[in-house]
Amino acid sequence: MENLAAAVSQLASFEVLLAILIGTTFGTIVGALPGMGTVLALVVALPFTYSMSSIAAITLLLCIYASSVYGGSISAILINTPGTPQSAATVLDGYPMAQRGEANLALGWCTAASTFGGLFSLVILIIAAPQLARFSLRFGPAETFALILFALTCIAWVSRGSMLKGLLAGVIGLFLAMIGTDNMTGMPRFDYDIGVLSGGLALISLLIGLFALSEVFMRAAKYVPEKRESKVANVGFRLAPWREWRIRIKALVQSSLIGTLIGILPGTGATAATFVSYAEVRRTSRRSENFGKGEPDGIIASEASNNAVTGGALVPTLALGIPGDGGTAVMLGALLIHGIIPGVQLLNNSPEVLTGIFIVLAIANVLMFVVGALGAQVFTRVLRMPEPLLMGMVLVMSLVGAYTVRGNPLDVMVAVIAGVAGVFMRFLGVPMAPIVIGMALGLNFEESLRQGLMFSGGDFLSFFQQPIALVLFIITAVIIAWPIVKAFRARKK
Template sequence: MIDFGILQQGLAMLASPWTFLALSAGLAGGILIGALPGLTATMAVAVLAPFTFFMEAAIGIPFLLGIYKGAIYGGSIPAILVNTPGTAAAAATARDGYAMTVQGKSRKALELSLYSSVVADFMATLVLILVAVPLATIAIRFGSPEFALLYLIALTMIATVSGESFLKGLAAAGLGLLVACIGLDPMSGYQRFTFGNTDLLAGVSLIPLLIGMFALSEILMQLTHPPSAQESAGRVQHGGERLRWAEFWALRPTLLRSTSVGAFLGSLPGLGAEIACWIAYGLARGRSREPERFGKGSPEGLAAAEAGNNAVVPAALIPMTVFGIPGDTITAVLIGALMAQGMMPGPLLIQQNPGFLFGLFLVLLVTNVLLLVFGLAAIRWLKQVTRIPPSVLYPCVLLLCVCGAYAVNSSRFDLLILAFGGGLGYLMRRTGFPIAPLIIGLLLGPGFETAVRQSLVFSNGSLAIFWSRPGSLALLCLLALVIVVMAWRGLKPQGAASRLPRSRRMKSHNAKGGDS
């Protein structure tokens, strides 16, 4: 039965002009923050959360949610325009988005990114509203064996979709896991690979390394390998044609599949948009009729990456609102902000503040409309960065990289990590090793190690725990399937024609025969 008192409280919260202003300011600021390399959504929410403690909950929490959503989307803008992901969640977006920019299709890429983000965000918000409790129930039943296998599946898929070589992708992911071991052992406290350097006790800082490997290595590539005349012409062709409705409508299976992936992974505590974008990207490539276009300007790949990472944002609120468990690092900050407002996330939030929770759901729906409006404005203004000459643009990007890397911990050692990441990224690009598996391996490493070691502790060292539970057995079978399929795709001939469907190969053969 509908409680009209709860509906009235939720509508009153949405109708407040201060709530609307706070949400709008947070969304606009989040897009700008996400568009600046080095300034992440986590950093912005963590820094600004204390200021909301002095606001009403109906104002402060929507402000933080606006920053969260805006920053996740905003990271796609520099990823598409200058191949520099504003956030880690936009790393997969850069692969096809920047390729489309080089081809003179930056306007289409930006519009596709925005529309995919809005659609995925809207559908994931409906999931949050309609099926929050069932999804959270599934997530809460996941133990350490299931999470260990889920991490392993993610690593395997990422390693195989980020480059042309299956073995090079696995090697890069393994190197990322090795780098993740640097620091203090989480269970014994012993130092690992620190070589007596106290700056490495907390491990390698992810943000400076990510900026170095993606942004700084791109600058080095541009300096040592200037763009060809064709690529330069592609950069000069600002904007290009707009995205047609028929093109976007044709991507609906990819959008639905990627949104489902993002919503599911977002509902699992500890997994975030950084992982969802790559898994959605990998599934899209595996189901695509043109997998050879991925990484070379595929609209399907761009839509999958953006739908996957933006669907995480509403879904990450599922474990937070239902069980009080943070879905990612940002929702962990949001839990602190709610507690500072005197509200306890979880079942008590639903019981004691149902009106506020309903208002929060309405705010999330309104945010989708505002994201479309602000996103179009951001595209109109921020796309002008492609008009900046490379001699001016790349020094500015370098300055932002240095400032962003230093701002994370205010540590000069992070600048060394930035330089190391840039050099390593440059070498990997030159030798054909994909960068993304290393970064994601570093990101997943701590959680993967903790899940494996906890599982072995619970089972007294027996590996049977990974197949003795129904959930872990299902994930183990899925892992075996992923390895077989990805290995087959990675070891078969790499020629473009060999990767085409049989019908297309016949057409291509007939066409060549006719020409001869």
């Protein structure tokens, strides 16, 4: 209670309140811009924090961190371009829903799910941060490998139509992740002596190309000037009625739990969490056949989990000083600059700082809902813009976004090439999400395998001797085998 009073008195200043407001608004907007994800939003704000009091600085960064993850889904739903890689899975159901003219409803699902996920993970962070942080240390390469293997089964769920094409796309994604410097040897791979390639490809420029640019190209090819859109796009923000929510509480809790748990594991990341959650919710949902056609369950699976990652990723960051993802890594750097050293000592020596962080996060998550609900009135109006104007804007924003990722012209070229490839893939009926899944998880998949083999002296069987890994392997095997068994049984009858 003393902590609470101390924390509240620290937060009750004009500077801090302003930081909360600016941080949440700025985070949401930057998150929504394709290419400018969580990390970039934090980086832009970083220099401003140098001259702020440390409590205001942390507040600003925390608010940006939490809200930028949400912002990424706005553009995913409205213009088929995930603003951040964490929102890649939101595209799958969010965009079809917007195309049905229900963008306001889609944003409602996504905003409420995001807030729920964020608050859910915060509760877990408050209750059990030290214990969970200790648990996360048991996650070695074998466990990470098993978890990513499980996440890869998601490729099967998003490969509608042809499984073979989906698997092929997944393998292409895995291969794209291998381009660049190999962390195990420090040597460049598949760079064909082109200097810039030795830094690898940026996932976000691939996302921009596959989803946004290919959409622009397709629409430009099909465009007929006189034709009016038959469907009137609903603008604004609308929450689904309670009966719709009631049947989806299970999905909400399930994906928030998955997001929090994966967030706690350092180095696995929000993108993996969204795909694991998507796979799991789809597996257990009664409405699984609607997935990919604009099913709210799909939006919930993605959005509740990626926002739940924020609280989860802060568990090891605050309790151990080990950041859970790219965003928390930047924040950790900022904390160090302000002389606050996260880790065991922070928990013991300055609990009021920690309590302050919890309060700020709670406010940020609620405020995010308000900003989202108000902002949606403006954001959704882009759908009423004349199509050439909207597509032109998407084109420009996409190319600028691809460049800002790393300040590397290569990323713009990758985006354009991916855009052209995306057009071909649409014609050939090859699903695009598997490429993204493969590329997002590829490097981690490979490194955890190689690292695990190095620890065990080349003995792969040792992977099965780790209890957590073994359980994950068994679940994965069951998921893969189940449809085959089911099909076999059906044929017997």
